[in-house]
Amino acid sequence: MKLKIKLPLLFLLMLLILMFSIGIYLKFIFAVYSPIRTTLLDSRYIALLLPIxxxxxxxxxxxxxxxxxxxxxxxxxxNTRLGEVNVVHPLPPLASRSNDEIGELYKHFNKMEHRLQLAHREQTDMIAAIAHDLKTPLTSINGFTELLATHKDLPDTEKQEYYELIQKKSAYMVELLNDFSRFTKETLELESMVTTRVKATELFADIAFEYEYxxxxxxxxxTCRHSFTDSIGLTVNEPMIRRVFGNLFSNAVRYGGKPDLKVYMTGYLREHHAYFQIEDNGIGVPDKxxxxxxxxxxxxxxxRQIQKGGLGLGLASCKSIIEHHGGEIMAFPSEYGGLGIRFSLPLASLH
Incomplete structure (x- = not known):
């Protein structure tokens, strides 16, 4: 039975029971205080019940x-809108002025629809990015092989150059596919992430020692410095956090763009989070x-991406890992002239 039928019938039944109880009550009153004994169909009783x-x-x-x-x-x-969900041509969000459960339901639906649109957009961007990044080296490989096939009288030194270029382009394609495969695997691993408690000082020292050399x-x-104490603990999946540092240092080296590049790692405490910063004095990134x-x-x-390699998934991977740990990550212009990346990790519970 539909809600619009069931609820009115329920209220009608309740009202009928209420009216019948009032009638019985009035009969009792008249039976006690009046010598006249009659039924509920008497016009006097009906007149009394009509206003009620x-x-x-x-x-x-x-x-x-x-x-x-x-x-x-x-x-x-x-219900109508559920049948009209379209991630390609999204409709305006559902509006509700109520603050009850219906209003909350509308808000959750709008958030769900927005997530579906983002997922579709990311999927489309992923396919377009992979197709674009593979098309460039494939075009080059196709051109070189066609040249070798049609010009069999080329000098051996020139042929060797083309073979090396084909090998270089093939290696670039393999790297792109490996990056994508690694990112997909990492996303699945985050769903079953296991964390342990580590000291912030020990984690910072290990990272500094590893990347300094x-x-x-x-x-x-x-250059490394921090203001942590031995009492500050973090609940993290250490291999994944190390992966974050690895991506950030790799980006600084790969895209720093300066021969005398310097990298700075800083750690400090603010409220209930430990903050880590990786900065460089490189060419930086436009504010936009x-x-x-x-x-x-x-x-x-x-x-620059084609020259240096990469699929543009390194920082996206960092963001996913940090957010699964309950932290945040952001980019900012460094005071040293290059790019700065700051991320936070919540402190471990004392118990």
């Missing part, structure tokens, strides 16, 4: 109108692109 029935009828009508406008109509509208081998100076750095497949400069 009129009031009850008005109440019933008001209830019907209220249920229709506040419950049945919004639910019917939501690695960057020194590339003639890049790493800072908010887009963590989008999947986003790259500031396509030509």
């Amino acid at each position: 029935f009129a009031i009850a009828g008005c109440i019933f009508f008001i209830l019907i109108i209220y249920i229709y406008r506040s419950i049945e109509k919004p639910i019917r509208r939501l 690695e960057l020194a081998g590339l003639d890049i100076e790493l 692109d800072l908010s887009s750095l963590f989008l999947k497949f986003f790259t500031v400069d396509k030509s």
Whole structure:
């Protein structure tokens, strides 16, 4: 039975029971205080009950109108909208002025529809990005192989150059596919992430020790400082957090764009979170692109991406990992002239 039928019938039944009880009550009153004994169909009783029935009828009508406008109509509208969900051509969000459960339902529906639209957009962008990034090296490989096939009298040195270019383009394609495969695998791993408690000081020291020597081998100076104490603990999946640091240092080295590149790592405490910052003195990123750095497949400069490699998933991976830990990550212009990335991790519970 539909809600718009069941609820009015329920209220009608309640009102009939109420009226019958009033009638019995009046009969009892008249039986006690009047010598005249008669039935409820007596005109005197009916006249006494008519105003009560009129009031009850008005109440019933008001209830019907209220249920229709506040419950049945919004639910019917939501049900209609569910059949019209379109992620390609989105409709305006559902509006509701009520703050009850129906209003909350509308808000949750709007959020769900927005997430579906974002998922569709990301899927489309993913396919377009992969197709674009694979098309460029494939076109080059096709051109080189066609040239080798049609010009068999080329000098051996020139043939060798073309073979090496084909190998380089093939390696670039393999790297792109590996990046995408790694990102997909990482997304699945986050759903079953296991965390342990680590000291912020130990984590910072381990990361600093690891990358200080690695960057020194590339003639890049790493400066580290923090204000953590041994009592500060973090509940994290350490391999994934190390992956975040690895991506950030790799980006700084790959896209720093300076021969005398310097990298700075800072750690500090603020309220209930531990903050980590990775900065460099490189060429930086335009302010208009800072908010887009963590989008999947986003790259500031396509030509630089082709030269340096990568699919534009490194920072998107960092964002996903940090948010699964309950933290936040953001980009900002560094005081050293390059790019700065700051992320937070919630402190571990004392118990």
